[in-house]
Amino acid sequence: MKIDLFRAGVAALALAAIPAAAVAHGSMKPQHGGLVQMSGETMIELVSGPKGVDVYLSEEDEPVLAAGYTAKLTQTAAGAKTEAVLKPAGGNKLTAAGFKAVKGAKMVVALIDKGGAKIFATFQGK
Numbered sequence: 001m002k003i004d005l006f007r008a009g010v011a012a013l014a015l016a017a018i019p020a021a022a023v024a025h026g027s028m029k030p031q032h033g034g035l036v037q038m039s040g041e042t043m044i045e046l047v048s049g050p051k052g053v054d055v056y057l058s059e060e061d062e063p064v065l066a067a068g069y070t071a072k073l074t075q076t077a078a079g080a081k082t083e084a085v086l087k088p089a090g091g092n093k094l095t096a097a098g099f100k101a102v103k104g105a106k107m108v109v110a111l112i113d114k115g116g117a118k119i120f121a122t123f124q125g126k
Contacts, residue, residue: 032056037121044109044121048101055086055094055109063092069111077105101125 028036032054034047042064045056053073057064071086071094086094086109101107104125111119 031058035123035125037123039119039121042111042119044111044119046107046109046121046123048125052095052097052099053084053086053101053107054089054096057092057094057111066090066092066094069094069113071112072110073099074108074110075099075102075105076107077102 028038028043032045032047034045034054034056036043036045038044041059043058045058047054047056055066055071055073057066057069066088069088073084073086073096075082075084082099084096084099086096089095102125107123107125109121109123113119
């Protein structure tokens with residue numbers, strides 16, 4: 001009987017831990033109205049607007065300084081590729097000013113940190 005109570009307690013603790021583990025990496029909700037992808041521990045949000053394309057970086061709901069990265073945006077639409085450099089724009093924001101996002105295009109964000117680690121995120125435009 002004691003063993004069964006012990007097993008039931010362990011099972012209850014395991015089930016209680018599942019929701020905490022599911023949100024351990026922070027929210028996947030867009031903070032700037034864009035599209036969101038996770039790459040490892042980094043959340044990347046892509047926001048297309050009339051002034052260009054912005055990318056926001058965060059880890060576990062905390063902003064990651066964009067100045068620590070070199071970054072490129074590659075867009076593929078109708079078989080043609082267009083590339084732009086994403087430049088740090090303060091805080092966790094990178095921007096490609098004047099870049100025109102094509103509706104329905106595939107967009108890839110490539111990031112390289114100062115240590116040489118690479119991060120990629122692929123977005124499918126709406």
